[in-house]
Amino acid sequence: MLRTFRLLIVAVVLGGGVAVADGPASDDDLASLAVRKSVSARADAGGTVTEAHLLTRLVADGDGHVRVTDPTSTRRLRDLDRAFGPRVRDGQAIWDLDLDGIEVRRTLARLPADELPIAVTARYTLDGEPVEPGDLRGASGDVTARYLVRNVTAEPRRITYGTVDGEVTEETDVAVPFVGRLIADVDERWTDVRSDSATIVAGPDGTQASWSMALFEPLGSLEHELELRGVLDGGGLPDVTVEFAPVTASSSAELTAGRDALADGQGDVAVLAFGLEESEEGLRDAAAGVGELLAGLSELGRGIGGLAEGAERSAEGAGALADGTAEAAGGAGALADGTAGAASGAADLAGGTGALAGGLGQLAAGIAELADGLAELRSGTGQLSAGSAELAAGADEFATGVEQAVAEIDTLLGLVPDLDPGALGEALASTVAVLEAVQETLAAQGPLRSTLGEVEAGAEEVLTILRGVRETADDPQRIDSAIVAGERIREAAQRGSGQLDTLTAELTGVLGGLATALQGAVDGLEQLGALDPAELVSGLDELAAGARALADGVDEVARGAAGIDAGIAAGAAGARDLAGGTAGATAGAREIESGAWMLAGGLGELANGTGELAAGLQQLATGAGELAAGLAQLAGGAAALASGIGQAVDGVSELEGGLQMLADEAIDLLRRAADAVGADIARDLARIGALEDRALDGVPYGVPDGAVASAGYRITLAGSSPYRLPPAGRAGLGLLLLGAAGAVATRALGAQGSAG
């Protein structure tokens, strides 16, 4: 059964049409010529060929006389269809055919073993030890059969192929493209038959293992080593058949598929090269993007730095505010001193007026002293004005700083959405605390207002006194000017009080708004993992607006102080006028005395109030100092942030460098690899092209001119039937038995056995 199966396979392979064409028939009378050459060889168990035959079948179609010359082996060449022929000349069989349609010619010849293009070697091991084939006869144990199938037709050929660097011509070994298979049949004495690469099928009386091979490069290999393992139980050698045939792309699906796959690979390499170009461009774009990111981060870093700077300047402004406030406090202190002086002058006035009975000259001196006190008071108010102006400048500077911070934060927001809000929140919380302190300070301004009220009341009392004096005076005209001055003092005090109210209200509102805005920002920062930038900006905007309003308010303070100053100046002028007018005012001196005592009391109260104003301003200065500290903390946080961004800039810079290197080196490396693969594929395709040229060499002795040819080979390695007598032994034993039977018959049967 297996044998029949094998023969069927042989028929398929040898008859399978491994056609190699050598072009169309050239003879006019010869329509077509086909030649099929089959080689059947027998080898011993080791693979050494002992006998080979070449069977040639020519099929000619045409009309008329044609001569066909077939290169062939001429050893024992004979025509299988005729008793004689063909003629042989120069290693060619010559056929003179008179065609009238299709004619078939068959020849059989011996083929020298060295004409075989494939060499097969078989080696065996038993229990791991190399053994001769004959040693396996009747043996038992683990057996391994190794078959080495080699294509020995490789010859140098020149091939040319294109690469990215131009056309390359090189010499390389090109073999005849053979495909084939090795079939090993083992009988049932082989058990556990296995192989790494064979197809193994079981038959009724044994096992068949077969391997398919492409015996050429680059799609296959010139050598194939095939291994069959099994366990022998008194067994023998496998029967081995190797079949192979030359192929061309037109006759072999494998070769076509291989060539197409390579061509596809070439296309893939082209696509890869294009992809690499695109990738390089993309990488460069990415590097440029990262560069922009780097620039943005740097700008962000600068922005944060600017924020820190702005915060520092804000802190400085707050410091200046503190200084200005402290100075204002100093001015207020001086005002208190001046007012105390005024009180003292008024006391003197009382004394003088007491002595007015003695002379109004003393009144004049007292009034002059009053004028001096008023001048000193004016100097105090001037100092207050200067302090306020400085306070205004500080607030302005603070506002500028906050606006700058807002601008920087705007930039910052555009660049980094995930700013760490910790430090900023802390600084803002400090700022809120400072503002609350300032609010408390402002809330404590009641004494100043009451002082101004007392000044107003004092002035009213002075006016009452002066009006009394006027009624008794000899020269009421002169007293009138003093009355006018007193009225101005009263009005100035009224205005100052009103302005102080307005200022306090405004400051309280502004600071409240500031605190609310900042608290909102702090809350926003705390609530969100990330900073709510819009709220921060809006809070800072409000802070800036508040700072501006603060500056405006302080300006108003300054203007109020200037009003006070002007009133006091007017009062001083009036006092001087009064001094001039007291000469004739003796009649009202006593009244003046009592009025002056009242004035002294009022001025003392003014001094006290102004002292309290100084204390309040000192508190304000302290609050501003705390504000400066908070802003310094903000600057510190911003500096830390700037440092972090600086580190990020370093990282991004490295990223940019990496991308650039990727674009420069990795892509180049890949491109070189793709070029190398492309060159390899082009080389392989060129080698496959050369295979086409060599396929004809796979036809034994070549192809008749103009013939379509095919060829097939089969090498059979002798197996062994372990217990079978060799043929000669069987024949000898048979003859011996027959002879013995004849002798026995002669002796035992006598005449009837020997002579019949």
Next chain:
Amino acid sequence: VSGLGRSGIAVAGAALAAVTAVVLATGGLTGVDRLWPVLIGAAVGLAPGPVPGRLGALVLGIAAGWLGVVLRIGVLPDTATGRGLAGLVVLLALVAVAVASRDRIPLWAALVGAAGYLALADAVLAVDATAFAADRLGALGTLLLGAGLGAAAAVLARAGVATAQRRPSEPAAEDAASADEPASEVRP
């Protein structure tokens, strides 16, 4: 026909059956893995007439068949004409030998031998002429050994029966007389 009588035939048949069983059981050892070469040998051995001439004719026929196959696959065209010519050569040679030997080498036994070899050869030649060319000696050995075993079994059985029949007893003499009678017919 064989001159063995009923009991002789039974003994010879039993001996032949035993040999056949042994041959087939040890086919792997002897190379004779089919029955018909044994049966050819037994038939020729059992047939009446002089045994050595018949056995010689059998061997000659096998040799002629081998020669015919050699002619056919090695010399003559591989055509119907070539095959017919080879058969004709074999047949004419055997006839010539039979005539020349005055049928001491009987034509029938020679034809049986030739037919056996040609039958063996045809089965293989139909598949692969070159393979048979390499293994024709194997076929020859198989046929000779099978025929030898069959003939030996037949002759031994016949000799044993004949020896028993020569002892002086009536029934045996009867059997011997009946055995002799046909043999005298073929004597020239």
